[in-house]
Amino acid sequence: MRVINEIMKSKRFDDLLDKMNTCTIFLLVICSSFLLACLHAESSYLELNSYQWLHNPLKSLFESKSMKHNEIEFNLIDDNDQIEKNAVVFDAGSTGTRIHVFKFRIENDCKHDPTCDSSKRRKKVTLISEHFKSITPGLSSYAEEPEQAAESIRQLLKFANKLVDPETRKNTSLNIIATAGLRLLPDEQSTAILDEIEKLLRTMKKPYKLTDDSIRILDGNSEGIFSWVTINFLLKKLTSPKKSVAVLDLGGGSTQVTFAPILEDTFRQSPEHFLIKRKILDIDEHLYTHSYLGFGLMATRKQLLVNSINKEKQYLSHTNVNLTHPCFPTGQTTSWTYQYVTYSITGVDGDCYKYVNNHFRRRNTVKQSPELKLREIYAISYYYDRMHDVGRINANLGSVLVYDYYLAARQVCGSHFDTERKSSTRRFRGQKRLEKEIVYDVKSSDAFLCLDLTYITNLLNTGFGLQWRKRLNLGKKIDNIEMSWALGSALSSV
Secondary structure (H helix, E strand, C coil): CHHHHHHHHCHHHHHHHHHHHHHHHHHHHHHHHHHHHHHHHHHHHHHHCCCCCCCCCCHHHHCCCCCCCCEEEEECCCCCCEEEEEEEEEEECCCCEEEEEEEEEEEECCCCCCCCCHHHCEEEEEEEEEEEEEECCCHHHHCCCHHHHHHHCHHHHHHHHHHCCHHHHHHCEEEEEECHHHHCCCHHHHHHHHHHHHHHHHCCCCCCECCCCCEEECCHHHHHHHHHHHHHHHCCCCCCCCCCCEEEEECCCEEEEEECCCCHHHHHHCCHHHEECCCECCECCCEEEEEEECCCHHHHHHHHHHCCECCCCCCCCCCEEEEEEEEEEECCEEEEEECCEEEEEEECCCCHHHHHHHHHHHHCCCCCCCCHHHCCEEEEEHHHHHHHHCCCCCCCEEEEEHHHHHHHHHHHHHHHCCCCCHHHCCCCCCHHHHHHHCCCCCCCCCCCHHHHHHHHHHHHHHHCCCCCCCEEEEECEECCEECCHHHHHHHCCC
């Protein structure tokens, strides 16, 4: 006991106690910080659900304790135990018109449960099949010939007629929905095209079910929302915002970004018109969505060409325009016709990346969302097509890094690309290995491939602020179903 008392009174023992106290305080600080972080996260999530000023339609529609693949549930409309319904959707884009013929099975989920409360019965929708066909050019190409625009879809109607029995057409919704191609035309031209199409449909012997808005121009936000519904439906991720994925869609005339936000800061910091209020199948869902008109691939091509018109001061009213541009092979001339103007482009020495980057920074109105950078992202349409063109994606689904677009552009453009290497000053782990090891198997001889890849690189990195190492899931089909907004639109009409 005496020995113990001496030890306890010694300076060494006091030092030991001081160290133990310091460690204890340090551990308490760490544990307290962790606890506060957890409480903050929980409170943020709870506060997120308290934003009653937002009213978005998809959430309750798709809520279900268990969902099989390609199934959704929403309020029961009739008493039939099981029926099959078709829906026909024309996607009239800027570069072509595509038809989707869907078949759904609609079931009463109470039919096997006699104790089920009839007032709470729900309807389960299963996608049975999709048939798809496309034609070119798009309806906007007939701006001066609206009758020809209507005639161009006749062959697609014949395709639908083979799949939908004449006797069921009167109960089959048909929607011809135009996107950015017609949105970019003057109102009188787009209206004339839609009027001619309606005349064609109204004169059919066995007409489809048409409503007042069956033939219309789809606003950009709806396009983004329907794409989001389609992809999350096919991925079985519509039951919770936390599980859902963000969707980036790059079309010819516009580009969309859509996701279901779960962070409080997204609601507080986003522009008010990015947080939408929409009803789809009577479902409520908060969505962040925006469509950037004029930021589609074809519309951007035009902008990048117009900016480089040579010193002869040619005007777009001319049907033929000659110009030089650094995003094309030196000395080679490429011809491209868009919106009745034919551009003859001769490649010259220069830096394509610098040219596109400067243009993008001058006109950039793309808003960056910190939450988008954290979410799982699916990118469709031209995002997928251009990676397929360089052999990076060879299947209906795959994944790439944002940096893949940079590397692919550098390989295709050659000495015309990022000569100052300003874009890659922020290194990340594995970047040097990627630069050394990845060689793309370019499958396309399209002279615009250098320009297109360079623009997408800038859109993702400079525009949306995605880091070079951010992974994107690229897709064309899931389980052989097209990843387009058309399915999301069809689900709202069955």
